[in-house]
Amino acid sequence: MVQNPDEIVLDEERTRLMSTAGHLLVMGGPGSGKTTIALLKAGNIIEQEQIQPGQKILFLSFARTTITRVEERAQHMLAPKIRAGIQIDTYHGFLWSLLRTHGYLLLERANPIQLLAPPEAAAALAGISEEANRQSEKERLFFEEGFLHFDLFAPLAAQMLKRSEAIRRICSDAYPVLILDEFQDTNDAEWEVIRLLGEHSTVLALADPEQRIYEFRGASPERQAHFQDRFNPSLFDFENQNNRSNGTDIVQFGNDLLVGANRGQKYDDVSLHLYPFRKPTSGLLDIKVHLLRRMQDIRKAGIKDWSVAILVPSKQLMLSVSAYIGSEQTIGTGQQLPSIEHHVALETAGPSLAALLIGVLLEIASSDVADARIRMIRAVIGHIKGNRGEKGPTQASAKVAKFLEEHIENERKARGSNQKAILASVDDILKACDAIQLTGDPATDW
Numbered sequence: 001m002v003q004n005p006d007e008i009v010l011d012e013e014r015t016r017l018m019s020t021a022g023h024l025l026v027m028g029g030p031g032s033g034k035t036t037i038a039l040l041k042a043g044n045i046i047e048q049e050q051i052q053p054g055q056k057i058l059f060l061s062f063a064r065t066t067i068t069r070v071e072e073r074a075q076h077m078l079a080p081k082i083r084a085g086i087q088i089d090t091y092h093g094f095l096w097s098l099l100r101t102h103g104y105l106l107l108e109r110a111n112p113i114q115l116l117a118p119p120e121a122a123a124a125l126a127g128i129s130e131e132a133n134r135q136s137e138k139e140r141l142f143f144e145e146g147f148l149h150f151d152l153f154a155p156l157a158a159q160m161l162k163r164s165e166a167i168r169r170i171c172s173d174a175y176p177v178l179i180l181d182e183f184q185d186t187n188d189a190e191w192e193v194i195r196l197l198g199e200h201s202t203v204l205a206l207a208d209p210e211q212r213i214y215e216f217r218g219a220s221p222e223r224q225a226h227f228q229d230r231f232n233p234s235l236f237d238f239e240n241q242n243n244r245s246n247g248t249d250i251v252q253f254g255n256d257l258l259v260g261a262n263r264g265q266k267y268d269d270v271s272l273h274l275y276p277f278r279k280p281t282s283g284l285l286d287i288k289v290h291l292l293r294r295m296q297d298i299r300k301a302g303i304k305d306w307s308v309a310i311l312v313p314s315k316q317l318m319l320s321v322s323a324y325i326g327s328e329q330t331i332g333t334g335q336q337l338p339s340i341e342h343h344v345a346l347e348t349a350g351p352s353l354a355a356l357l358i359g360v361l362l363e364i365a366s367s368d369v370a371d372a373r374i375r376m377i378r379a380v381i382g383h384i385k386g387n388r389g390e391k392g393p394t395q396a397s398a399k400v401a402k403f404l405e406e407h408i409e410n411e412r413k414a415r416g417s418n419q420k421a422i423l424a425s426v427d428d429i430l431k432a433c434d435a436i437q438l439t440g441d442p443a444t445d446w
Contacts, residue, residue, distance in 0.1 A: 010040075013236060018044055023231040024204045025224065028238030029251055034206040035070055036077070038179050039086070041204065043078045046085040051176050059088045061181035070181070087175070091190060095153040098160070102167055106160055107143065116147040119352035123386030126393055126401075154189035161196040172200035183207040183227070185219045195230055203231060210255055284324040288337055291325065295340075318344065350387035357383055361433045362445055372430060374408050380426070381405060 010018065014037050017024065024041075028034050042057045051057065061067055071088050078086075089097075096115070103113050116124065124141060128134045141147040142156070161168050178197060180186070183205040186194065194203065205227055220226070227233065249267035256262040275286050291308060298306050310325075312318050322344045329337040357379040364372040384401040385393050393401060403419055406412040414420040438445045 013238070017041065017234075017236050020234045021202075023198070023202060023233035024236065025227055025231075025233040026204065026206050026236045026238065027209055027224070028206075029208050029210060030254075031251065032238035034208075034238065035073060035181065038181075038204060038206055039070070039074050039077055042086050042177070042179060043082045045177060046082050051085065055174060055176050056085055056087045057177040057179065058094065058175040059086055059179040059181065060091050060094055061088075062091055062185060064090060066181065091186075092150065092153055095157045095193065098157050098167075098171070099148065099153065102160060102164075103148070103156060105164070106156060107146065111146045113142075113146050113148050116141065116149045117352065118150065118389070119349040119386050120356070120382065121149050121386075122349050122389050122392070123353065123382040126385035127398060129392075154187065154193055158189050158192040158196065161193060168196055169200060171197055175201060177202045177204070179204045179206070181206050184209060184223055186223060187219055191220075191223065191226060198231055203227075203233075205233070284321055285329075285331065287321060288325050288329070288340070291340065292337065315347070347389055349389040350383070353379075353383040353386050358446060361429070362438070362442070364430065364433050369430070369434075373426065376426060376430060377404050377408050 014033075017026070017037060018041060026034050026037065038059070042059065045051060045057060059070060061070060067088055067090055074083050074086060074088065099113060104111070107113075121138075124147075125134050125137060128137055135151075138149040138152055141149065142152055148156075161171070175197075178194070178201050180194065180203065184207040197203075205224075207224055209224060228235075248269035250269060253262060253265075253267045253270045256265060273286070273290060287310065291310065294308055298308075310321060312321055322342065325340045325342060328339050331337060357376070360375050360379045364376070381401050381404050384397050384404075388394075392398075400418075400422065403412065403414075404422070407414070407423070414423050436445075
């Protein structure tokens with residue numbers, strides 16, 4: 001089963017876990033080995049043929065990056081035939097698959113459900129400030145128009161499972177064992193889904209009691225207690241173990257940093273560099289110098305797969321740091337600091353809505369002029385309303401969007417130079433796109 005057995009050592013507690021049947025609750029911090037022991041447990045279940053042919057063990061976590069690491073870990077640890085019996089997915093991905101196949105049962109008309117992407121959702125909810133009203137509009141979009149907002153994945157899945165014993169049994173027949181990573185971050189609706197699926201499936205929950213990243217969306221400090229009350233699981237606690245950074249204080253430093261207890265403390269293998277006062281034009285020099293030194297140390301150590309994260313408190317500072325480390329500088333000693341290739345975590349709403357607009361422009365050749373004009377203006381309205389994400393449009397932008405809506409719905413004429421310029425730009429773009437000779441290759445035409 002295990003492809004690299006020499007790398008994995010099972011202590012007494014982990015050996016006991018491997019031989020324990022039924023529901024399990026495994027607690028521990030980062031690097032305590034929760035994922036590793038869960039994959040080993042899953043592989044052991046498959047190897048001992050405790051699930052039937054065609055069934056799979058479902059491993060769920062929140063972030064796509066976490067899923068990628070789990071998949072890499074499984075590939076490194078488990079033989080191909082064993083890995084084939086484990087399905088690794090995000091909570092949202094699994095809930096979407098449930099709703100995509102059975103969610104139509106919640107609708108009065110059996111129309112296909114369409115996913116409402118975050119940028120489009122931001123545009124649809126623009127101007128609705130009260131949370132209760134936003135929730136009502138999300139539900140209306142689903143039940144009346146079939147557009148599904150991400151926030152409704154878990155509540156609707158829970159509603160569907162609660163109403164149908166048959167669907168619960170279908171899910172458990174497909175996935176007789178569930179492994180739930182980052183269980184402490186599940187909200188009430190996600191917990192309800194787990195509770196219902198646990199009627200016929202065995203559940204292994206992995207939790208870090210000290211870390212609730214998603215508390216803002218309903219993660220409860222009582223979630224482990226809920227699990228214990230409902231499933232009466234066998235308990236395993238690896239909380240004080242750290243295999244990832246063993247012998248260092250990195251985890252302790254991280255925990256202290258979250259609550260502000262790091263001030264004045266000293267830690268092993270944690271370096272603190274204070275920034276001296278510099279002129280505004282040189283304020284980012286220290287970040288780049290320390291980054292270059294760290295990169296040099298990593299390369300000298302022969303580490304192949306690595307990354308360095310630069311965390312800053314604001315978007316504006318993020319853009320400033322990105323511009324600085326992405327360009328060359330000559331410092332006072334005459335030394336040249338090279339540009340550093342990097343990725344920036346940007347708000348995706350604006351670019352995504354711009355992409356939808358470009359997609360509309362690519363299709364204009366197959367539309368009549370009047371239809372193309374309306375479709376383009378609708379895409380522009382969506383971009384205006386949603387390009388700032390959850391913040392919604394500015395007051396000035398909202399006025400522009402309202403004018404454009406009234407223009408295509410009630411033939412409102414432009415008044416003032418600004419409105420006339422917007423419509424003139426729309427017509428100019430349409431003419432320019434109509435004159436383009438498309439190649440048929442989407443990337444080239446884009």
